[in-house]
Every structure is written in C-alpha cells, then in structure tokens.
Amino acid sequence: MSIEAIDFFYLSMPVVTDAGDGSQDALVVRVVADGIVGWGECEASPLTSIAAYVAPMSHGACKPVRDVVLGKPIEEPADIARLAADIEMECMDLLQAAHTFSGIEMALWDVLGRKRGEPVWRLLGYKKAHAKLPYASQLFGDTPEETLAGCRSAREKGFRAVKCGWGPFGRGGLAADRDHLAAAREGIGADGTLLIDAGQIFREDVDAAALRLAALDEFGATWFEEPFYGGAYASYAGLAGKQAKVKLAGGEASHNVHMARQLIDYGKVSYIQIDCGRIGGIGPAKAVADYAVERGVTYVNHTFTSHLALCASIQPYAGLKDHLICEYPFAPKSVAWDMSETHLTPDANGEVNVPHAPGLGITMSTAGLKRYLVETEISVKGKVLYRTPAL
Amino acid sequence: MSIEAIDFFYLSMPVVTDAGDGSQDALVVRVVADGIVGWGECEASPLTSIAAYVAPMSHGACKPVRDVVLGKPIEEPADIARLAADIEMECMDLLQAAHTFSGIEMALWDVLGRKRGEPVWRLLGYKKAHAKLPYASQLFGDTPEETLAGCRSAREKGFRAVKCGWGPFGRGGLAADRDHLAAAREGIGADGTLLIDAGQIFREDVDAAALRLAALDEFGATWFEEPFYGGAYASYAGLAGKQAKVKLAGGEASHNVHMARQLIDYGKVSYIQIDCGRIGGIGPAKAVADYAVERGVTYVNHTFTSHLALCASIQPYAGLKDHLICEYPFAPKSVAWDMSETHLTPDANGEVNVPHAPGLGITMSTAGLKRYLVETEISVKGKVLYRTPAL
Numbered sequence: 057m058s059i060e061a062i063d064f065f066y067l068s069m070p071v072v073t074d075a076g077d078g079s080q081d082a083l084v085v086r087v088v089a090d091g092i093v094g095w096g097e098c099e100a101s102p103l104t105s106i107a108a109y110v111a112p113m114s115h116g117a118c119k120p121v122r123d124v125v126l127g128k129p130i131e132e133p134a135d136i137a138r139l140a141a142d143i144e145m146e147c148m149d150l151l152q153a154a155h156t157f158s159g160i161e162m163a164l165w166d167v168l169g170r171k172r173g174e175p176v177w178r179l180l181g182y183k184k185a186h187a188k189l190p191y192a193s194q195l196f197g198d199t200p201e202e203t204l205a206g207c208r209s210a211r212e213k214g215f216r217a218v219k220c221g222w223g224p225f226g227r228g229g230l231a232a233d234r235d236h237l238a239a240a241r242e243g244i245g246a247d248g249t250l251l252i253d254a255g256q257i258f259r260e261d262v263d264a265a266a267l268r269l270a271a272l273d274e275f276g277a278t279w280f281e282e283p284f285y286g287g288a289y290a291s292y293a294g295l296a297g298k299q300a301k302v303k304l305a306g307g308e309a310s311h312n313v314h315m316a317r318q319l320i321d322y323g324k325v326s327y328i329q330i331d332c333g334r335i336g337g338i339g340p341a342k343a344v345a346d347y348a349v350e351r352g353v354t355y356v357n358h359t360f361t362s363h364l365a366l367c368a369s370i371q372p373y374a375g376l377k378d379h380l381i382c383e384y385p386f387a388p389k390s391v392a393w394d395m396s397e398t399h400l401t402p403d404a405n406g407e408v409n410v411p412h413a414p415g416l417g418i419t420m421s422t423a424g425l426k427r428y429l430v431e432t433e434i435s436v437k438g439k440v441l442y443r444t445p446a447l
Numbered sequence: 448m449s450i451e452a453i454d455f456f457y458l459s460m461p462v463v464t465d466a467g468d469g470s471q472d473a474l475v476v477r478v479v480a481d482g483i484v485g486w487g488e489c490e491a492s493p494l495t496s497i498a499a500y501v502a503p504m505s506h507g508a509c510k511p512v513r514d515v516v517l518g519k520p521i522e523e524p525a526d527i528a529r530l531a532a533d534i535e536m537e538c539m540d541l542l543q544a545a546h547t548f549s550g551i552e553m554a555l556w557d558v559l560g561r562k563r564g565e566p567v568w569r570l571l572g573y574k575k576a577h578a579k580l581p582y583a584s585q586l587f588g589d590t591p592e593e594t595l596a597g598c599r600s601a602r603e604k605g606f607r608a609v610k611c612g613w614g615p616f617g618r619g620g621l622a623a624d625r626d627h628l629a630a631a632r633e634g635i636g637a638d639g640t641l642l643i644d645a646g647q648i649f650r651e652d653v654d655a656a657a658l659r660l661a662a663l664d665e666f667g668a669t670w671f672e673e674p675f676y677g678g679a680y681a682s683y684a685g686l687a688g689k690q691a692k693v694k695l696a697g698g699e700a701s702h703n704v705h706m707a708r709q710l711i712d713y714g715k716v717s718y719i720q721i722d723c724g725r726i727g728g729i730g731p732a733k734a735v736a737d738y739a740v741e742r743g744v745t746y747v748n749h750t751f752t753s754h755l756a757l758c759a760s761i762q763p764y765a766g767l768k769d770h771l772i773c774e775y776p777f778a779p780k781s782v783a784w785d786m787s788e789t790h791l792t793p794d795a796n797g798e799v800n801v802p803h804a805p806g807l808g809i810t811m812s813t814a815g816l817k818r819y820l821v822e823t824e825i826s827v828k829g830k831v832l833y834r835t836p837a838l
Contacts, residue, residue: 066827068503072503072504072505072506073506073507074506074507074510075506075507076506076507076508077506077507078505078506078509078540080505080506081503081505081506100505100509100540100541100542101498101499101502101509101511101540101541101542101543102502102505103498103501103502103503103825103827103832104495104498104499104502104541104543106498107492107494107495107497107498107499107825108495108498108543110494111492111493111494111495112459112472112494112821113463113465114463114469114471114472114491114492114493115463115464115465115466115467115468115469115471115472116465116466116467116468117467117646118469118491118492119465120492141650144676145647148647148700149469149490149491149700150491150492150495151491151492151495151542151543151545151546151702151725152492152495152499152542152543154542155542222507255508256539259532285535285703285705286705287703287705287706287709288705289705289709290712309539309540312676312678314676314677314678314679314680315678318680318709318713321681321713322709322712322713334542430503430827430828431827431828431829432825432826432827432828433825433826434494434498434824434825435823435824436457436494436821436822436823437821437822437823438822441494
C-alpha cells in the first residue's frame with residue numbers, strides 16, 4: 057500500500073495564554089493508506105509545522121516534508137525507518153521538518169498496526185506492555201500555598217507521583233524555591249514520587265542550579281529536570297558531578313536521535329525524556345530507549361498534550377518494566393481531552409496501561425476535533441498550498 | 448530607539464530544481480528602527496521561516512518570533528544579545544525560530560552600525576578587518592570531466608581555492624571518488640587550496656568515510672567537510688582519530704552556539720563552519736569564533752546565497768588574521784546576485800575584503816528584490832497574519 061493522503065488539523069483553545077501549558081493548541085495529522093486511517097500529533101507551533109509540510113522546495117536538501125512522504129510505499133516498519141532517513145537527508149536544511157514529520161510518523165505506525173491487527177508496541181518488538189506510574193505534570197503555583205494545593209489535588213485524584221515545573225522556580229531566591237519544594241512534598245505525601253522541572257531557568261549557570269541541590273535532596277526529589285538549555289551539555293555534566301542524591305533529567309527538545317544520545321553521553325543525565333511529537337516520531341524514540349537501556353539510563357516519555365500523544369509516547373518504552381515513570385497530562389485544556397473519544401485513565405492501582413487494541417489504540421472524536429478547528433490558509437503565487445481540510 | 452518594523456521578503460527563481468544549490472531562493476528581512484533601515488537574510492525555507500514569525504502563540508515558551516522582537520528597544524550590541532537570549536527562552540519549543548531570528552539579528556547589527564557610522568566588525572570588537580581567501584564553492588560535476596572544468600573555470604577567474612561538494616561523491620565507488628578528486632586537483636592547480644564537502648553522505652558510517660582518506664591525502668585536500676549527519680559527533684571524532692593529513696570541517700547546521708561548541712569539543716573538527724543565517728545571526732557566530740580561537744580551531748563562514756549573507760557571514764571573524772579561508776558563492780543564481788547593488792568582489796590579489804562602510808556595508812537593490820518577489824499570504828481564522836509587504 058502507499059500513503060494516499062496526509063491531512064493536518066490545527067486545533068486551539070479560543071484563547072491561548074502565555075502560561076507554560078502546552079495543551080492549549082495542537083496539530084493533529086490524519087494519514088490514509090490503503091483506506092486505513094491513522095492519527096498522529098506534532099508538538100508545538102501548528103502553523104509553522106504546516107508550513108514545513110507545504111513550503112515550496114528551496115533546493116535538493118530543503119524539500120517540504122510532503123515531497124518526501126506523500127505517495128510513498130508503506131508495508132512494514134522498515135518503510136517508516138526509510139522515510140525517516142529520507143527526511144533527514146532531503147529536509148536537512150528545513151529545521152522545522154522534524155516536528156512536522158513526527159506526527160506523520162506516529163500516524164504511519166497507527167496505520168500499520170491497524171492493518172496488521174497489532175498494537176504498535178508489539179510492532180516495535182516488545183512481547184508485553186508493562187503498566188506505568190503516571191505523574192501528574194503541573195506548573196508550580198504562584199505561591200507555595202498554590203503549589204501545595206495542586207500537589208494535594210493530584211494525590212487526592214489517586215496520583216502517587218507529581219511533577220512541578222516552571223512558574224516561579226529559580227526566579228526568586230533560594231528560600232522561595234525551598235518553600236515551594238516543601239509545599240510540593242507535603243502535597244504529594246511522604247511516600248509520593250516528587251519530580252522537579254526547572255524549565256531551563258539557569259541557562260548555563262551550574263553554580264546557580266547547584267545551590268538548589270540541598271533542598272531538592274532534603275525534600276526527596278527523584279529528578280531535577282532541565283536546569284539548563286537543552287544543548288548545554290557541559291553544564292549538565294558539571295551538575296551531575298556534584299554530590300547529590302537527586303538525578304538529572306532532560307531531553308524533551310531533542311529533534312533527532314543524535315541529540316538524545318548526546319545528552320546521555322556528554323550531559324550525563326540519568327533520565328532521558330523524549331517527546332515523540334518532536335524527535336521524529338516513535339521509531340527514533342525507540343532507538344533512544346534501546347540506547348538508554350544499554351547505558352543504564354531510564355527512559356521517560358515527554359507529553360503535555362492529548363491522549364493521542366500520550367499513547368504514542370508510551371509505545372517506545374512500553375515493554376521496559378523497570379522504566380516505570382510516565383508523564384501524564386494532569387489538567388490539560390479541553391482541546392487536548394476532547395479530540396479523542398478514548399483516553400488512558402489510570403487503573404485502580406493508579407497506573408496507566410497502554411492499549412492492546414491495534415495501532416495506537418486511540419479512537420479520535422470527529423465532533424471533538426471540529427469544535428477546536430482553526431481555519432487556516434496559506435497561499436504562494438496565488439496558489440493555495442494549504443487550506444484546512446474537511447474532517 | 449525601538450524596533451519599529453520588521454518585514455520579510457520571500458524571493459525565488461522562477462524555477463527551483465532539486466540540485467544542492469542554496470541560492471535558488473532567499474528570505475530577506477528589512478528592519479527599521481528610528482528611521483534607520485537595516486537588512487538581513489535567513490537561510491532556508493522562506494515560507495516556514497515566515498510562519499515562525501507570525502504563528503499564533505502556542506504557550507509561554509512557544510511564542511512567534513514577532514512577539515519577542517517587535518517594538519523592543521535597540522540602542523547597543525547588548526540589546527541584540529538580550530533579544531537573542533529572550534528568543535532562546537520564549538521560542539524554546541518553536542524549532543524554526545532560530546532560522547527566522549537569524550535574519551532579524553543581522554539586520555539589527557546593520558541598523559546599529561549605520562546609526563553609529565561604524566562597520567559591524569568594529570562593533571564586534573575587532574580593530575582591523577583582514578582580507579580573506581575566497582574559495583569558489585561549487586557542486587561536483589556529474590563526471591570527472593565536469594568537475595575538472597568547474598575547478599579550472601574557478602582558477603581562470605582568479606580563485607586560488609575551490610570547494611567541490613555533493614553530487615556523485617560517496618554515492619559511487621572509491622575509484623569514481625578518486626577520479627573526481629584527481630580532476631578537482633588538476634583543475635585548481637598544484638598550488639591551489641582544495642576543499643571537499645561530502646554533504647553528510649556517509650551518515651554515521653566511519654569506515655565508509657575513512658576509505659576516502661587516502662585519496663583525499665593523495666590529492667592534498669585541506670579539509671573533508673560534513674562526512675556525517677551534523678549531530679553524529681562520535682562518528683566525527685572517530686574519523687578525526689584516523690591517521691590522515693586532511694582535517695575535518697563541519698557545523699553549518701548549528702542553530703545555536705551550543706551545537707557549534709559541541710562539534711568542536713566532541714566531534715573534534717579542525718574547521719568550524721557557521722552560517723549566520725541559521726545560528727541566530729552574527730552575535731552567536733562571534734561567540735563561536737571566540738570559542739574556536741581559544742581551542743586552536745579555525746573559523747570559517749558558511750554561505751551559499753547572496754552577498755548580503757556573505758558580508759554578514761564574514762563579520763564574526765573579520766579580525767582573525769590566521770582564519771583565512773572564506774566560502775564564496777561562486778556561481779549563484781541571479782536572485783542572489785541581483786538583490787544587492789553592491790557586492791564583495793575579490794581584489795587584484797584574489798582576496799575578499801569586508802566593507803569599511805557603516806553597518807554591513809551592502810546596498811540593497813529595490814528593483815532586484817522586486818524582480819524575484821514571491822507573493823505570499825497566510826491567514827488564520829480569517830485574519831491575514833502575513834501578506835508580502837511593499838518594497
């Protein structure tokens with residue numbers, strides 16, 4: 057079979073604020089091959105990723121994603137890997153291409169799984185899918201009281217792990233950060249798993265980040281995520297070398313396998329966090345998971361949007377029993393929830409199970425998608441290159 | 448003064464082919480502050496980079512470039528650096544933002560230089576601008592005879608250095624590659640500088656690339672550029688460790704300072720090649736030049752487009768006397784030539800001198816720009832976010 061159609065749907069809340077909440081809009085991809093429909097989702101900036109799909113070619117190594125993928129054969133996983141390699145060469149100079157292709161790649165796995173009646177994690181070579189411990193991913197409150205309330209709410213909803221990130225952390229003094237950490241620990245409870253995300257606030261400043269280690273250890277944080285710019289490997293390695301119990305996590309910005317490997321090899325992180333909507337989809341994410349296993353690093357998904365993205369993000373490490381922690385969008389905006397009819401809700405044990413249904417195992421909601429659809433049009437030389445397609 | 452206006456102009460040849468020739472289209476930026484007009488150029492995929500400028504915000508760390516830059520104060524070089532830091536944080540999840548901002552950043556330096564009556568290289572701290580040895584950058588011919596003709600033509604036009612890249616190199620057998628190298632050496636002459644660009648053809652395969660080292664040494668190549676994916680540092684380091692006279696070059700894909708540093712630190716390249724139209728402009732490129740000097744690595748510009756981009760690309764290392772080699776678009780398409788009234792033509796000695804005029808020292812051609820202008824329109828929710836502005 058060949059890839060017959062690829063359609064992008066830009067969804068958004070009516071109002072998008074500048075909070076660090078990635079669930080306010082979405083770019084969903086529908087792929088059709090041999091009449092089978094698969095779905096995927098690209099992370100970040102829907103309009104820009106659509107442009108990378110339809111842009112006129114600049115030269116042989118700067119083609120639009122469409123020219124590399126549409127109409128190509130898709131019979132088995134190796135075909136998806138070949139397309140990914142073609143993207144790397146033929147879209148070499150189109151920076152946004154990795155994000156655009158990510159959603160398409162997910163949808164191709166969904167198509168193949170549906171065609172074969174197999175869940176994607178089985179196509180990836182896993183015999184069994186293990187339950188994951190979801191952490192409620194949320195922003196720090198503006199005050200420690202708000203942070204406490206957020207973490208307590210997560211615990212009351214059955215979450216045994218919580219991640220607090222961004223917001224005021226690292227922007228005020230040490231004492232303020234310590235108050236937030238104390239509040240987060242109190243909220244999730246003494247036996248809960250506490251994860252902290254600094255949102256790159258320390259840029260490259262190892263000393264400033266190191267000043268927070270004592271409080272992170274005092275309140276038993278499991279990991280300290282993205283203290284620095286994603287590419288500041290020397291800073292990561294410098295902080296990893298300090299005496300602390302808390303481990304470093306990072307990797308969400310990786311837009312190819314190399315970047316994730318580098319953060320492991322040179323940045324010395326203990327947790328590698330991969331967003332399938334950015335790294336080029338599920339295949340490269342699985343390659344990172346394999347690499348992490350070989351090096352004693354723990355793989356974690358990065359997901360802040362829909363349950364389609366969540367389900368895709370678990371596939372690459374579904375079969376890794378010891379890689380337990382899973383990012384779970386705790387309080388997504390309604391666009392992220394409504395776009396699918398099915399969701400991955402935690403079981404009675406508070407754990408998340410990836411579907412055993414064919415493909416990604418998520419049923420999309422046409423009504424939900426329509427409700428948030430953003431009409432978009434791009435034309436060049438008077439010719440319409442993109443217009444929001446019909447659902 | 449503040450940044451009053453930023454306008455993007457998408458230019459293109461009437462027909463764009465899939466040759467590896469980056470001069471077939473262009474994205475030019477015009478910035479106005481306090482009535483002073485500055486110009487810059489973004490590398491690669493004009494439509495996608497425009498979209499990254501106007502895209503609706505996705506969240507606090509995924510803003511369009513416009514929201515971070517337009518209306519902001521611009522009085523001195525520190526203001527440009529501050530904007531670059533803001534872009535890194537506020538456009539963190541917008542991959543294409545680095546390419547979009549690159550052209551704006553160049554134009555801001557042009558504005559500041561014009562305002563102060565100083566060339567940009569002096570604003571960067573250089574006391575003197577040294578002449579550079581331009582190499583004629585061209586593609587390998589389809590046959591060794593074509594490669595010979597191309598290199599001979601460069602020599603006849605006064606070039607003492609030539610770079611051959613892409614085309615059939617690495618795609619056929621060893622003997623074919625050797626024939627092309629022999630032809631290139633014959634064409635540029637025994638005393639000429641010969642540079643070879645593999646265009647990432649060996650992906651991560653150190654052994655395949657290493658098989659070419661003997662012929663590269665036999666024909667006296669100075670550098671072997673991008674044998675691998677830009678991020679495959681371990682492959683670069685592996686090849687750098689082989690016994691060969693030829694040195695490794697790379698770095699053109701760097702879209703931030705970290706990536707360039709990493710290729711030096713982990714990839715062990717001897718020449719770091721920076722495209723100011725991708726790395727975020729002239730400021731980050733200067734930071735790479737400083738870093739290279741400290742580590743005994745030679746800085747080289749990467750430029751395959753206009754003389755505006757060429758002039759911007761020389762600024763970061765204009766004052767580095769020993770960093771002599773300079774990429775020079777040898778046979779650009781007419782769009783790249785016609786957009787400016789002034790050009791950096793080699794002097795009687797065959798060397799290129801960066802202008803002493805204020806700013807970047809390039810005078811743009813309104814007629815030339817108009818000739819290649821591509822009418823483009825982007826609308827979201829019925830509102831026009833971008834329409835080709837007036838020149």
